[in-house]
Amino acid sequence: AIPSSATDNYDLVDALESHISKVDDNQLVLYAQMANLVQLILPSIELDLKEIAHTFSKFACNAHTICDPELRPLGTGLFPAISIINHSCVPNAVLLFEGRTAYVRALQPLSSNTEVSISYIETAATTLKRHNDLKQYFFTCTCPRCIKDSEEDALLEGYRCKDQKCDGFLLPDSGKKAYTCQKCSISRDEEEVKKVSSEILLLSDKASSFLSSGNNSEAGSVYKTIEQLEQKHYHSFSTTLLH
Numbered sequence: 001a002i003p004s005s006a007t008d009n010y011d012l013v014d015a016l017e018s019h020i021s022k023v024d025d026n027q028l029v030l031y032a033q034m035a036n037l038v039q040l041i042l043p044s045i046e047l048d049l050k051e052i053a054h055t056f057s058k059f060a061c062n063a064h065t066i067c068d069p070e071l072r073p074l075g076t077g078l079f080p081a082i083s084i085i086n087h088s089c090v091p092n093a094v095l096l097f098e099g100r101t102a103y104v105r106a107l108q109p110l111s112s113n114t115e116v117s118i119s120y121i122e123t124a125a126t127t128l129k130r131h132n133d134l135k136q137y138f139f140t141c142t143c144p145r146c147i148k149d150s151e152e153d154a155l156l157e158g159y160r161c162k163d164q165k166c167d168g169f170l171l172p173d174s175g176k177k178a179y180t181c182q183k184c185s186i187s188r189d190e191e192e193v194k195k196v197s198s199e200i201l202l203l204s205d206k207a208s209s210f211l212s213s214g215n216n217s218e219a220g221s222v223y224k225t226i227e228q229l230e231q232k233h234y235h236s237f238s239t240t241l242l243h
């Protein structure tokens with residue numbers, strides 16, 4: 001049912017998943033500090049700090065980014081009735097905003113027994129990147145796009161040929177668990193390609209956290225390492241698009 005009172009909203013938020021047992025220690029410390037801040041702002045009310053920390057954890061996996069009509073982010077909002085909607089990388093609905101009001105709009109005709117899904121993340125990304133972006137929600141997506149073979153990923157990634165002099169790009173060869181150059185037929189092992197991609201993602205996370213904590217020189221040196229890896233790993237067309 002659509003909530004119509006503050007108590008309805010409270011009950012819905014109370015029932016939301018917090019994933020608190022899976023939250024790492026650094027994040028728990030942050031939630032505890034934020035809960036203390038709430039107590040400092042509201043000294044006259046005796047608050048349950050543990051409950052507030054749980055609420056912040058609920059916020060992380062249930063809130064949505066509020067966007068303007070051009071999809072520029074304006075802020076974050078918790079819409080408990082919308083938080084019941086699960087994610088898919090091939091969603092059948094989208095979340096839209098008009099001012100402070102959120103709308104779920106179907107992308108195709110939906111029958112009454114079809115589960116409504118939206119995407120929590122940017123969908124125009126490879127499976128690896130999408131799974132990395134979904135980490136804060138503590139589940140592994142098994143939507144049709146995530147379980148099918150990686151031809152789309154190869155096109156989105158644009159891996160380069162192992163031979164640095166060849167300007168071919170790689171296509172997945174699922175039979176051989178490899179990627180093969182469409183120009184010279186040299187193959188790269190699938191595992192090795194995925195390992196380098198994961199390493200680049202990890203380094204990108206590291207560089208962003210250096211940047212957000214003001215460590216610009218450390219961030220700069222990590223970005224240099226990323227650039228070198230990307231030049232070896234991706235086709236020049238893709239690296240031009242990445243920067």
Ligand SMILES: C[S@@+](CC[C@H](N)C(=O)[O-])C[C@H]1O[C@@H](n2cnc3c(N)ncnc32)[C@H](O)[C@@H]1O
Nearest residue numbers: 016017061062083084085086087088137138139
């Ligand atoms: C915004 S809530 C969605 C509603 C949630 N399923 C519930 O019952 O409260 C987000 C959480 O739902 C779960 N979830 C969302 N989409 C999922 C999916 N495609 N597969 C598995 N779990 C999913 C994850 O636990 C995620 O942290």
